[in-house]
Amino acid sequence: MAFASGYFKTTYKSDLAIVETFSLWICLIILTLGLIFFPFFASAFLMDLANQVFLALIGAIALMLLTGYAGQFSLGHAGLIAAGAFTTAILFKELNAPIWVTLPTSGLTGAILGITFGLPSLRLKGLYLALSTLALHFIVIYIGAEYETQRGFATGVVIDSPSIGPFLIEDPRLWYFSLLIIDILVVIFSINLVRSRTGRAWMAIRDRDVAAEALGIKVASYKLSAFVLTSALTSIAGCLFAYYRGFVSVEAFSLHMTIEYLAMIIIGGLGSILGAIFGTIFVVLLPYIIDALVDILHVPTRLTTYMFAIKYSAFGLIMIIFLVFEPSGLVGIWHRIRDYFILWPFKHKPLGER
Amino acid sequence: MQIVVNVIVLAALYCLICCGYVLIYRASRVLNLAHGELMTIGGYFLFTVAIGLGNDPVQSFLLAFIFSLALGFIVYFFLMRFMAGESALASVLVTVALGILLRGLITLIWTSQYRHPLQHLGMENSSHQIVEGAVISTFGIAMVISTVLLYLVLFLCFKFTRWGLRMRAVGENPILASQRGISLHMYYALSWGIAAFSVGLAGMIQACDSGLDPDMFVIGLKAFPVVLVGGLDSLGGVIPAAFIVALAEILTIHYISPQASEVAPFVVLISMLLIRPWGLFGTKEELERV
Amino acid sequence: MAKPKNETLLSIEKLEVVYHNVSTAVLGVSFEVRNHQIVALLGINGAGKTTTLRAISGFLGVDDAKVTEGLIQFRGEKIQNKPPHFITKKGIVLVPERDKVFENLTVEENLQVSVSLRKSRASGQDFKDLILHYFPVLGKVGNHLGGYLSGGERQMLALSTALVCGPRLLLVDELSLGLGPIIVDELMNLIKVIRDEQQVTVLLVEQNALAALEIADYGYVIENGRIVFAGDPDRLRNHEDIKEFYLGQGERESQKSYRDIKQYRRTRRWYG
Numbered sequence: 001m002a003f004a005s006g007y008f009k010t011t012y013k014s015d016l017a018i019v020e021t022f023s024l025w026i027c028l029i030i031l032t033l034g035l036i037f038f039p040f041f042a043s044a045f046l047m048d049l050a051n052q053v054f055l056a057l058i059g060a061i062a063l064m065l066l067t068g069y070a071g072q073f074s075l076g077h078a079g080l081i082a083a084g085a086f087t088t089a090i091l092f093k094e095l096n097a098p099i100w101v102t103l104p105t106s107g108l109t110g111a112i113l114g115i116t117f118g119l120p121s122l123r124l125k126g127l128y129l130a131l132s133t134l135a136l137h138f139i140v141i142y143i144g145a146e147y148e149t150q151r152g153f154a155t156g157v158v159i160d161s162p163s164i165g166p167f168l169i170e171d172p173r174l175w176y177f178s179l180l181i182i183d184i185l186v187v188i189f190s191i192n193l194v195r196s197r198t199g200r201a202w203m204a205i206r207d208r209d210v211a212a213e214a215l216g217i218k219v220a221s222y223k224l225s226a227f228v229l230t231s232a233l234t235s236i237a238g239c240l241f242a243y244y245r246g247f248v249s250v251e252a253f254s255l256h257m258t259i260e261y262l263a264m265i266i267i268g269g270l271g272s273i274l275g276a277i278f279g280t281i282f283v284v285l286l287p288y289i290i291d292a293l294v295d296i297l298h299v300p301t302r303l304t305t306y307m308f309a310i311k312y313s314a315f316g317l318i319m320i321i322f323l324v325f326e327p328s329g330l331v332g333i334w335h336r337i338r339d340y341f342i343l344w345p346f347k348h349k350p351l352g353e354r
Numbered sequence: 355m356q357i358v359v360n361v362i363v364l365a366a367l368y369c370l371i372c373c374g375y376v377l378i379y380r381a382s383r384v385l386n387l388a389h390g391e392l393m394t395i396g397g398y399f400l401f402t403v404a405i406g407l408g409n410d411p412v413q414s415f416l417l418a419f420i421f422s423l424a425l426g427f428i429v430y431f432f433l434m435r436f437m438a439g440e441s442a443l444a445s446v447l448v449t450v451a452l453g454i455l456l457r458g459l460i461t462l463i464w465t466s467q468y469r470h471p472l473q474h475l476g477m478e479n480s481s482h483q484i485v486e487g488a489v490i491s492t493f494g495i496a497m498v499i500s501t502v503l504l505y506l507v508l509f510l511c512f513k514f515t516r517w518g519l520r521m522r523a524v525g526e527n528p529i530l531a532s533q534r535g536i537s538l539h540m541y542y543a544l545s546w547g548i549a550a551f552s553v554g555l556a557g558m559i560q561a562c563d564s565g566l567d568p569d570m571f572v573i574g575l576k577a578f579p580v581v582l583v584g585g586l587d588s589l590g591g592v593i594p595a596a597f598i599v600a601l602a603e604i605l606t607i608h609y610i611s612p613q614a615s616e617v618a619p620f621v622v623l624i625s626m627l628l629i630r631p632w633g634l635f636g637t638k639e640e641l642e643r644v
Numbered sequence: 645m646a647k648p649k650n651e652t653l654l655s656i657e658k659l660e661v662v663y664h665n666v667s668t669a670v671l672g673v674s675f676e677v678r679n680h681q682i683v684a685l686l687g688i689n690g691a692g693k694t695t696t697l698r699a700i701s702g703f704l705g706v707d708d709a710k711v712t713e714g715l716i717q718f719r720g721e722k723i724q725n726k727p728p729h730f731i732t733k734k735g736i737v738l739v740p741e742r743d744k745v746f747e748n749l750t751v752e753e754n755l756q757v758s759v760s761l762r763k764s765r766a767s768g769q770d771f772k773d774l775i776l777h778y779f780p781v782l783g784k785v786g787n788h789l790g791g792y793l794s795g796g797e798r799q800m801l802a803l804s805t806a807l808v809c810g811p812r813l814l815l816v817d818e819l820s821l822g823l824g825p826i827i828v829d830e831l832m833n834l835i836k837v838i839r840d841e842q843q844v845t846v847l848l849v850e851q852n853a854l855a856a857l858e859i860a861d862y863g864y865v866i867e868n869g870r871i872v873f874a875g876d877p878d879r880l881r882n883h884e885d886i887k888e889f890y891l892g893q894g895e896r897e898s899q900k901s902y903r904d905i906k907q908y909r910r911t912r913r914w915y916g
Contacts, residue, residue: 073443120624123631126442127385131582132627134575135620142617149613255575259450266447306462313458319451323444324436439706516756523746523757529704530743535732535759535809538704 018191035180039173047172049288054179055244057280058237060264061190062230064276068265069194070226071206072121073130078257079137080231082250083109084238086144089157089248099162103239110235111228113140118227122220125209137258145250156249159242175244182240186233191273193229202226203271263315267322269329278330286318287311355488357608361600363494366501368596370556371577373504374549376589380525381545384434384445385586388453389553390574392429395456396422396554397561397570398464401471409476418558419551426550430543453571460568469566471558479563493563500559504552508589521545525587576616579623585636595634598622651679653813653845654700654736659714659724661692661699663707669695671869672714677813682839682846684860684877686853686890692869693849694741697815700847701738702728718813732759735812741821744802747791751782754790754805761810774842775804778834796827803831807838813845814838820852828852832859853890857881865890 009015019025039047059081066072084106091097091105113136120132148154161170169175193199201222204212213219242248260283268279290311326332371393378386386392400418407414433452437445472479481489512518524531524541532538557570580599584591599619606618626633655676661669670692677683687693695709700716703709704727711724723731728738746754760771769777776783779800785793793801799819806814816835820828836859839846850856857863857877865873865886873886880886 120627120631124627127446127586128582128627128631130446131578132624134578135624138617138620142614145613256454259454262447262450309458309461311458313455313462316451316453316455316458320433320448320455323440323448323451324433327440327444438704439708519749519753519757523749526746526748527743529706529728530740530746531757532704532728533701533732533738533740534757534805535729536757537727537729 018188039176044172047176049285051172051175051179051244053281053284054176054183055237055241056261056264056284057183057277058186058240059234059261060268060276060280061186061273062233062237063261064265064268064270064273065190065193065202065233066226066230067262068270068272068275069199069206070202070223072223072226073126074133074230075130075255075258075262076117076133076136076140077234077261078253078255079133079140080110080113080234081238081241081257082137082144082253083113083140083231084235085242085248085253086140086147086238087235088239088242089159090147092159093151093153093157099164099239099243103236106235106239107232110231110233110238113235114228114231115224117231118224121223121227134255137255141250141253144248144253148250156247156251159246159248161246162243169243179240187273187277194273198222198225206271260315263319267319267329269331272329272331274334275329275331278334282330283315286315290314355485357604359484359488359490359494360604361597363490363497364600364604365593365596366498367556367560367573368577368580368600369501369505369592370497370559371553371574372580372584372592372596373508373589374553375577375581376584376587376592377545377549377552379581380587380589381521382434382445382525382528382542383442384437384449385442386549387446387449388429388456389549389577390571391453391456391460392422392425392550393553393557393560393574394460394566394568394570395425396550396557397471397566398460398469399425399554400558400561401464401469401474401566404471404474408474411475411477414475415558419555422554423547423551425554426547427543429550430546431539434542434546435539457568457571464568466568469561471566472562475562477562491563493559497556497559497563500555504555505589505593508548512589517541517544576619579619579626581633582623583626583633585633587637588633588635591633591635652676653679653719654847655715655717656696656700657715657717659696659699659716660712661695661709662712663709669709669869670699673866673869673871674714675864675871675874677845677847678862680839680843680845681861682836682848682859684853684856684863685847685849685866686851686856686863686880687849687866688851691866693866694817695869696866697738697817697847697849699724700731701736701815702726702731704728729759732809735810736815737806737809737811737813738815739799739802739806739817739819741817745790745793745798745805747789749790750787751790751793751801752786754801755808758805758808760808771808775807778807778838779804795822796824796831799823799827799831803834807842811844813847815847815849817849818851819848820850820855828855829858832856835859853880853886 014020019028038050042050059077063074063077066074087106087109088102091102095101097105117133117136121129124132148156161168163169167174169178194202201212201217204215204217205219205222209219245252264279264283265276266279267282268277269275291307294307322329328335371389374389374392375386378384396418399421400414403414403417403421404411407417429452433448434445437448477492479492481491482495483489512522520531520536521541521544523534524536524538528538531541553574560566560570560573580592580595583598584593584595599622602618602622603615606615657674659670659673663669673692673696675683675685685693685696698707698709699711700723702723703711703725714724715722716724718731718734718736721734723734723736732738746757749757755772755775781797782800782804785797790798790801803816814835819831819835823831832855835846835848838844848856848860857880860877862876863874863880864871865880873880873883875883
């Protein structure tokens with residue numbers, strides 16, 4: 001089996017290891033090889049899907065850090081992505097800036113927005129905080145829309161493909177590998193982050209902020225750091241989004257996008273990076289799965305005009321089902337299946353283990 | 355003068371919408387993010403009933419009222435009831451998901467075409483000149499009158515009737531309320547019912563005034579700042595807050611741009627959160643509870 | 645009341661309560677309450693007293709607790725896992741330990757909130773007069789908010805809101821909690837008076853064993869989720885271990901050490 005069935009750590013080194021067992025190494029290597037060779041077999045459509053998943057994953061992991069680990073609820077995620085995308089668009093249109101300028105600047109914009117909108121979190125919690133971040137969303141979208149109308153890009157801003165040195169990243173395969181590398185970096189970074197002091201402080205704040213403060217955790221600065229990091233990461237995702245689409249327009253960043261990201265981390269399972277990955281794959285692929293189902297079931301063409309509404313309703317329905325029946329998300333299901341096989345013939349994990 | 359009239363009508367609309375937010379929040383500590391969708395559905399109920407009955411405004415409105423009320427009960431009994439004991443966050447997310455589901459269903463059933471229930475009701479939305487230089491539409495007047503009526507009834511009920519008292523008790527301490535013989539489900543369902551009814555009413559009048567399409571739910575979102583400015587748990591706070599937000603919005607339309615008016619409520623919200631996070635009339639402890 | 649005095653009102657058999665589907669708080673508690681008695685349920689912190697009471701008065705989804713095994717019978721009817729408001733209407737009313745009044749309602753509103761009978765079952769008096777008769781203090785603070793009452797007034801208000809529901813069986817959780825000895829004595833005597841005049845039966849859960857045994861007709865000692873001792877107050881009062889560990893009258897008080905307590909912990913299982 002690929003996973004340790006109990007707590008077998010006997011040295012500090014093994015406690016610090018990210019990959020715990022030899023067989024897990026093998027699984028990871030196979031996965032990596034699969035990911036590397038995937039583009040050579042996949043069709044253009046599958047490549048686009050994979051790239052979409054990779055793009056969404058950055059934002060989803062960022063939101064997972066903020067909501068799943070630090071416990072701060074945000075409804076401004078689409079606004080942050082928009083902020084990154086518009087920073088890129090404005091820099092590109094006004095200064096013709098290359099990607100190595102726009103990418104860090106987007107991150108910086110995000111960080112500044114993160115500080116501004118993290119500040120209310122020092123006084124507000126839960127729903128109140130969520131609604132103040134909702135304000136962030138509307139304000140960013142308003143600024144973007146103002147820019148579009150003032151400069152005469154009524155329908156949106158067109159952005160050329162980025163180039164790094166001599167490479168022009170235009171081919172889906174090049175995109176695939178660039179995004180893959182970025183994603184792997186983001187995943188490793190966030191896994192390590194949540195294992196570190198910062199991550200533990202976040203989780204303490206999430207579980208009970210008063211107790212965390214009593215234990216000497218600087219609640220204010222850790223809350224702000226969560227906001228800053230998440231916003232910066234999300235804005236970088238927004239920048240990449242802008243380049244990948246080659247087109248930026250306010251219509252793309254509706255509140256629905258925020259809800260999709262929330263759905264990713266909820267369906268995936270709050271408080272788990274693996275959950276963010278599962279959730280992103282599920283939510284991004286869901287509309288295409290429904291399409292495929294429609295194809296298989298030979299739904300009368302009369303109904304296909306309603307496809308958008310059907311997908312929409314299905315999305316809501318699935319979210320409800322997960323929230324009501326499986327609050328621990330896909331990752332919870334995965335753990336249950338895994339534990340079943342690892343622990344067989346026993347039924348339960350030792351008390352207190354996750 | 356026209357500005358004053360516009361502010362009053364808009365504030366009335368916000369009052370109608372927000373009373374539902376406050377009622378549900380006070381009873382069950384859940385913020386209903388599907389409120390805008392309930393409003394839209396209210397409008398569509400009226401539209402459908404109007405087509406079915408044809409030129410009979412009184413009956414159409416009554417039937418649509420009943421549908422809206424029933425919708426609130428259905429939402430509670432088939433969905434929110436299962437969220438008892440879950441965290442506030444999970445419950446709120448369920449309402450978000452419900453909103454998506456309802457929006458999908460609205461487009462499925464009624465398509466995203468622009469509808470005018472008024473023409474099926476056989477009524478006209480004429481303009482009235484009340485004072486020099488100020489015009490108000492028939493349904494603008496209806497909006498103001500129904501808001502005043504609804505709030506009067508609600509205030510009297512909360513103050514003087516036993517169920518109003520029990521509703522407050524349920525919101526404060528559900529376990530004790532239940533131990534004192536109060537059926538929680540009944541009062542939660544009641545709060546959902548009244549909320550769906552009042553917001554549905556807002557949707558119906560709005561639909562008569564300016565037509566109907568699935569994007570109407572955005573008004574529900576714009577009404578959020580009103581509840582927070584007034585205080586999430588204060589019904590009385592909604593009225594001044596609605597005026598503040600409506601004033602900000604109308605002034606922005608006049609002096610800056612219609613586009614900026616979309617943000618105006620949220621700017622008011624942020625300044626409020628910075629000064630007095632629990633709102634004008636909310637209780638401070640509420641901040642800790644959510 | 646014409647009913648025979650010794651009829652069983654409430655009987656509990658092998659009750660087991662599980663929280664969050666994992667932790668068991670009560671393991672097979674059995675006891676019974678006879679009509680018109682005052683029964684005391686004694687025990688230290690975490691013994692399972694409150695859980696037992698909550699199991700009788702009903703859990704809500706919020707509590708995430710469930711009676712998984714056993715039987716709770718009230719006047720011959722099974723009432724386990726029923727919602728609290730249903731049980732209240734059956735005539736079992738709880739005075740909880742904490743959060744016992746609505747803090748943002750006035751005293752008068754607190755009294756009106758209860759789903760109540762108009763008149764007393766036993767004496768046919770109007771409840772309003774009855775409350776003022778038993779708790780004259782409440783008449784003076786009628787307009788105050790529940791949250792601003794003193795501990796004693798709060799307990800009185802909680803008792804009266806429970807009385808208004810017209811209980812046949814009154815469950816009182818920690819009557820003495822946070823109250824001075826004088827007021828505790830006063831309230832205990834009042835409970836006895838109410839029992840006599842209103843024909844209610846009382847199940848009293850207490851840490852303050854001395855005060856509870858003063859008025860009780862029968863007593864149970866619960867420990868670690870099990871009943872370990874039962875008897876009438878005299879028997880309980882004269883038992884060596886109970887004397888030492890619940891009443892604080894042990895003879896070896898001066899040299900009591902941790903070893904002795906452990907010794908007691910070992911011996912107590914013989915009573916189960």
